[in-house]
Each structure stands twice: as C-alpha cells, then as structure tokens.
Amino acid sequence: MSEEKSQRDTIPIDLPSVMDRIGGDENFLQKLIDIYIEDFIEKYAKLKQAIERSDFNEIKKIGHSLRGSSGNLSLNGLHHISENIELSGKEENIQQAKLLFIQLNTEFEKLNNLFSSEKRLSIDQKCGGVLCSDKNSDVTILAADDSVPNQVLIKFYASQAGFQIDIARNGREAVDFFRKKTYSIVFLDIHMPELDGFEALNQMRQIEIENILPETPIIALTGSTFQEEGTTCLDAGFDDFVEKSTIQETLAEIIQKHVKTAHVQIDEIHLDKSILPLVPEYLKNRKEDIQRIKHALEKRNFGAIEDLGHKMKGSGKCYGFKKISMFGHQIEIFAKEQNTDEIEESVGQMQDYLFNLHFK
Numbered sequence: 408m409s410e411e412k413s414q415r416d417t418i419p420i421d422l423p424s425v426m427d428r429i430g431g432d433e434n435f436l437q438k439l440i441d442i443y444i445e446d447f448i449e450k451y452a453k454l455k456q457a458i459e460r461s462d463f464n465e466i467k468k469i470g471h472s473l474r475g476s477s478g479n480l481s482l483n484g485l486h487h488i489s490e491n492i493e494l495s496g497k498e499e500n501i502q503q504a505k506l507l508f509i510q511l512n513t514e515f516e517k518l519n520n521l522f523s524s525e526k527r528l529s530i531d532q533k534c535g536g537v538l539c540s541d542k543n544s545d546v547t548i549l550a551a552d553d554s555v556p557n558q559v560l561i562k563f564y565a566s567q568a569g570f571q572i573d574i575a576r577n578g579r580e581a582v583d584f585f586r587k588k589t590y591s592i593v594f595l596d597i598h599m600p601e602l603d604g605f606e607a608l609n610q611m612r613q614i615e616i617e618n619i620l621p622e623t624p625i626i627a628l629t630g631s632t633f634q635e636e637g638t639t640c641l642d643a644g645f646d647d648f649v650e651k652s653t654i655q656e657t658l659a660e661i662i663q664k665h666v667k668t669a670h671v672q673i674d675e676i677h678l679d680k681s682i683l684p685l686v687p688e689y690l691k692n693r694k695e696d697i698q699r700i701k702h703a704l705e706k707r708n709f710g711a712i713e714d715l716g717h718k719m720k721g722s723g724k725c726y727g728f729k730k731i732s733m734f735g736h737q738i739e740i741f742a743k744e745q746n747t748d749e750i751e752e753s754v755g756q757m758q759d760y761l762f763n764l765h766f767k
Contacts, residue, residue, distance in 0.1 A: 443480055447473070447515060454492070454511075455566070458504050466504050467496025473511075484514040512559045546666055547589070548572040551581035551607065552596040552628060557651060561594070564655050570662070578602025582610045585623075587740055589733050591666045593625045594649075597640065604628070605643050612644065618736045619724040624665035628654070689726050690761060693719065697758050700738065704750060712750060713742035730760055 450469050457465035470493030477485035488511050495504040548570050550561045558574045565572040573588070575581035579601035585593065593611065595604040602610070608625055615622055627640035627648040637648040646665060649657050696715050703711040719735025734757040741749040 439480060443476055443482075446476055451511070451515075454508060458501065458508055461501050463496045463499045463501075465496075467493050470494070470496055485511070488514055509559060509563055512563060546570045546591045546662060548592055548594065548662075549575065549581060549584055549588075549590045550594040550628075551575040551578060551599060551604075552594075552651075553577050553599045554596075557596070561654060561658075564658050568659055578604060578607035581607050582614075585611050586614055587737075589620075589737060590623055592662055593623055594628050595625060595645075596628045596630075596651075598630070604640075604645075608644055618720055619729075619732045620736060621729045621733070626661060626665070686726065689722070690764070693731060694758075694761055697754055697761075700750070700754055704747060704754075707745075707747075709742045709745050713739050716740075716742055728764075731757070734760070 450473055454466065454469045454473075456462075457469060470489050470491075473489035474486055474493055477489055488507055492504060492507045492511065495501075495507060548565055550558070550565070550572060551574075552558050552561065553576055558576070562572055562574055573584055573590075575584050578595070578599045581593070581595060582602065595607050597604040599607070604627055611623070611625060614620070624646045625644075627637070627645040628651050629637060629640065629648055630651055640648040647661060649661055696719065700712050700715055703709075703715070716735045716738030720732050720739055721735075723729060723731030723733070723735060734753055737753040738750060738757075741753060
C-alpha cells in the first residue's frame with residue numbers, strides 16, 4: 408500500500424483524524440475507502456437521475472447521505488459539496504444542484520487518483536454502466552487528457568448524452584486502456600505527459616496491426632483555434648480533430664460522423680465468393696470454441712482459454728470476420744489476467760454476434 412499512501416497527499420483527507428479513529432490500521436482504511444467508492448457510485452447515479460427529474464426531495468436526501476459518509480472518512484471537499492447539494496434540494500435550486508453535481512465529480516476524481524489504471528478503469532466502467540441511458544449505451548468512448556477539469560467535463564457531457572466513457576490521465580494510460588478493451592471512438596489530447604497524443608496514436612495503431620483489429624476512429628483534442636494545428640493532426644494520422652472548448656457542442660456530431668452504427672442488432676457480412684464454402688464449418692468451430700472456453704473457465708484453465716482466444720484473433724480477419732478477431736483478442740488478454748468476469752462478458756458478446764450473423 409506504499410504507493411497509495413504516497414498519493415494520499417493529493418486528496419483532501421484528514422488522515423490523522425481518520426487513522427486515530429480506526430487505530431492506525433491502513434488495511435482497514437483501504438476497505439473503508441473501497442466501501443465509500445461503491446456507495447458513492449450508486450448515489451452519484453441516483454443524484455443524476457434526481458436532478459434530471461428536478462426531484463428536490465431526493466436531491467436533499469442523497470446530499471445528506473453523501474455528507475455523512477464523506478464526513479466519516481474526513482473527505483473534507485466531498486463533505487462540503489455534499490452539504491451544499493443537500494441545501495440546494497431544500498431551497499429547490501436546480502441550477503445550483505447541476506453546478507454542484509459537476510463539482511462533486513471533480514472532487515471525486517482526486518480520490519480516484521489513489522488507484523492504478525486498472526482500478527480506475529473498473530470504477531469508470533461501473534460509473535458508465537449506471538449513468539448511461541439505453542439510447543447510446545453501445546457507444547464506448549476512451550478520452551485522454553491530463554487536466555482534471557477537462558476530464559470531468561468530457562465525462563459529464565458524454566454521460567449526459569448516454570455514452571459509456573473511460574478517462575485516462577495521460578497517453579501511456581490511454582494506450583493501456585486501449586490494449587485491454589475495444590472502443591467505438593478515442594479522443595486524445597495532443598499535449599500530455601508520459602506519451603503525447605501523437606505517440607499514443609502510433610502505439611494504438613500498432614496494437615491494431617499486431618492483433619489484426621479494425622481501425623478505431625481516433626480524434627485529436629486540441630487547445631488551439633488555429634487550423635494549422637488541426638491540419639498537423641490529420642497529417643499525423645488522426646481521423647479528425649476537435650477544439651476542447653467546443654466539445655460540448657460537437658461531441659455527438661463527431662461520434663455520429665465516425666461511429667457509423669451504434670446499434671447493430673444483425674451483422675451482415677459480405678464475403679469473397681471463393682471462401683464461402685469454408686465459412687459454415689469455420690463458424691461452427693467458433694461456436695464450439697465458445698463451449699470449450701466455458702468448460703475451461705469452470706476448471707480455471709486460463710492457459711487453454713488464452714490459446715483459444717489467440718487462435719480466434721488470428722483467424723477471424725482472414726475469413727472476413729473482424730469482430731471474431733476482436734473478441735479473440737479480448738479473450739486472450741483477459742485470460743492472461745485471469746479475469747473471469749471479463750472473459751464471460753466477451754464470450755457472451757461473441758455468442759450474441761454469431762447468433763445474429765448473416766452473410767452473403
């Protein structure tokens with residue numbers, strides 16, 4: 408826990424007070440923080456819904472609850488904002504509640520910085536899952552920006568529109584996320600620590616090449632109004648660029664432009680006539696692979712799952728089924744990590760894809 412301990416100076420927590428109450432037990436403190444995060448995610452989702460409905464009684468109640476839980480952990484910033492949220496509910500001030508909702512997210516990001524990129528991704532997935540509406544829930548966004556205010560605003564605008572979004576703090580973290588998950592679209596800030604946007608773009612394209620994956624639309628986030636910077640981004644291989652200050656107005660437009668189909672219930676594939684005779688047997692074998700993976704998962708035989716995923720990754724694109732390669736890539740990675748939940752989710756998605764597949 409040494410790395411987490413060194414990071415705690417960046418969050419508004421009265422550590423001496425908390426440690427005194429729990430007898431100096433750092434492991435117990437981590438458990439308390441984990442419990443708080445789960446509770447926060449649930450109440451954050453309910454608060455968003457209450458604000459959308461202008462349900463002032465619910466806003467007041469959630470603010471009061473968050474005030475109590477953040478006070479118990481001496482999370483002073485979150486405690487203060489929650490107190491004001493409770494007050495906005497009492498005063499029936501919806502504009503104030505909306506502003507405080509954004510501030511609450513900003514303050515929570517400071518707590519979120521305690522964790523590794525893997526845990527941050529898990530938290531963002533949980534938040535995205537409960538905050539996104541069904542309307543655009545098939546669209547998954549990765550956005551990378553080293554500015555916390557920018558992170559919060561992009562996340563807020565995306566969730567308001569019903570998109571799932573993961574936030575990376577720098578280029579290297581963005582590449583880590585990209586390696587582990589398939590996204591509909593990626594937004595990269597040009598000037599970031601660790602890796603800048605251009606280098607992150609290059610590494611993402613290399614991941615796609617190595618794993619035989621289709622190209623993801625990758626959009627440059629610029630801080631400049633100068634057309635020259637946007638032209639430079641296009642020349643470097645970005646699919647498009649957008650100025651950060653206009654992201655609220657242009658987010659949905661950019662996604663509509665580059666993500667062609669957000670809700671594809673039936674995938675129709677046009678195949679080369681020369682391989683058509685081979686396709687039925689190929690797809691039959693892939694359906695059998697799904698059963699093999701499920702059986703291996705019961706026995707926790709991750710080596711067998713990794714091997715099956717690797718073979719799918721290599722064969723899918725050769726037969727014209729890029730999504731099979733994508734699912735195989737995901738399964739291979741999650742098998743290496745022995746992540747049973749993600750393996751099950753990827754297998755379920757692949758099973759749905761094969762069931763709805765039509766080809767000509």
